[in-house]
Amino acid sequence: MSVSEKYKVLKHTFGFSDFREMQEEAVDAILSGRDLAMLLPTGGGKSLCYQLPTLLMEGITIVVSPLIALMHDQVIALKELGIEAEMISSSQSSQEQQEAFTKAKNGILKLLYIAPERLANGSFLSWLTTLDINFFVIDEAHCISEWGHEFRDDYRRLGELRSSFAHTPIAAFTATATQKVREDILSQLRLHEPLILRAPVLRKNITISVRERDSGWRNDLMNILKEHEGESGIVYAFSRKETEELAEFLSKKGIKCLAYHAGMSGSLRHDTHQSFLNDETQIIVATVAFGMGIDKGDIRFVIHTSLPKTIENYYQEIGRAGRDGIDSEAVLFYSGADFHNKKRLIDEGSDPQYREMILAKLRSSMDYATAEECRHRLIAS
Structure with missing residues (x-):
């Protein structure tokens, strides 16, 4: 992939001429197949860091998020940009879930959003192994740590992804995490020599x-x-x-x-x-x-x-x-x-x-x- 292709997608798909601070480093890490841990304050453009690279890669990206409302909004926004995306959640009908399963299996989707509890289901995990997954995204990654402010038991299981997908890169994102929580994210997700990016926390505006x-x-x-x-x-x-x-x-x-x-x-x-x-x-x-x-x-x-x-x-x-x-x-x-x-x-x-x-x-x-x-x-x- 050339640099021009990356900027072409940035401009024509997302409507931006330049990356925000640290976005390009995150995109490049994912494109190179490297694990990533990124602390990017709210409003820093986190979603683009993983939505852009998947458009330049073969396969589908699995995004794990605890927020059903956010997954829904992200999917709608992506579809408006002409990007194939779906979610699988408890808020959907069985027909809607089946349509998402079928699109993913047929290689139509670029992004599939799921809640963390899905990964506790052995049959769902087995189904994921049949897909051509280019990388995983763990959103709100601070939820994996008992030292974080929003610890969730379901997130503890995300470390098991390494057992089933030993060679699939993982990109973890959080908007807020102490040093102890950041260390726990790296440990629990078993990230392998990740690029660690921490954007400045201060919001000058x-x-x-x-x-x-x-x-x-x-x-x-x-x-x-x-x-x-x-x-x-x-x-x-x-x-x-x-x-x-x-x-x-x-x-x-x-x-x-x-x-x-x-x-x-x-x-x-x-x-x-x-x-x-x-x-x-x-x-x-x-x-x-x-x-x-x-x-x-x-x-x-x-x-x-x-x-x-x-x-x-x-x-x-x-x-x-x-x-x-x-x-x-x-x-x-x-x-x-x-x-x-x-x-x-x-x-x-x-x-x-x-x-x-x-x-x-x-x-x-x-x-x-x-x-x-x-x-x-x-x-x-």
Whole structure:
């Protein structure tokens, strides 16, 4: 493959004249058949790093992702670009799943998205061995580590891919991971001499500020929203009850606003999501259930009304602002009570094996909120 072919696909398929930072290194690693581990902040163009090279290679790419909504959006976007892609998930009918199986088996697809639990099925794993797979993609790779902020048991099985596909390259991607989590990703996936790419964590177009949440904090919130009048934003609240109360408060102030939380029906969450994407709703007031996989570049602000559980969570959540590169804002309101409320939930519901680790992360969040030094640098450390 010549360099010109790579840039031709970049331009004619994806509409870009140049790669973003570290994208080209990632693409070249995959094209050379090398394992890859990449930390690329939200909005850094991760998907292109694996979608482009598969178009220049024989065979199909298997993308493992824990986010059904994101897989769905990715498949739709790829089809709009004229790229053959499908997903296999529990959200589909048996007919839809069978159509995806048939396309993959007949060599029509370039990308097939699957959830990690699929790989626990022996017959599915055997079926994968019948395909001409050029490489695997492990998205949200931090989920493989018990030290990460979103550990999932299903991800632990991904290391078994090396047993069935000893010579098939693996590309692992995450938007946020500590040094310990990065080491765990390499170990658990059994990556062989991977190229390790870590893009700068600092997002220069996001202005970060922290304010103490006192009795007049809603007035401060309204002043922030006036500065962003007519712009899209997310307000993260602590509980389902708070999302509904705050959304009602803002709606009465004349703001196009909806609540979003895991207690709502799937259809209502979907409609709310689409309303936000289509700019019919300006602001979503949500628990952290909202945001994973959102593909909306013009979110101008992300506001938290209480202390985040972890710095990693917080960084990923504020990273949903300004993905188009335009100046955006992240504001955190906190109080001393936040720490005690979240600690109580951890004490009541967390696995004792991980309780101290989770508490340590919460303490780091409180240290961040009360710090006097540059908060961008605290997040990046």
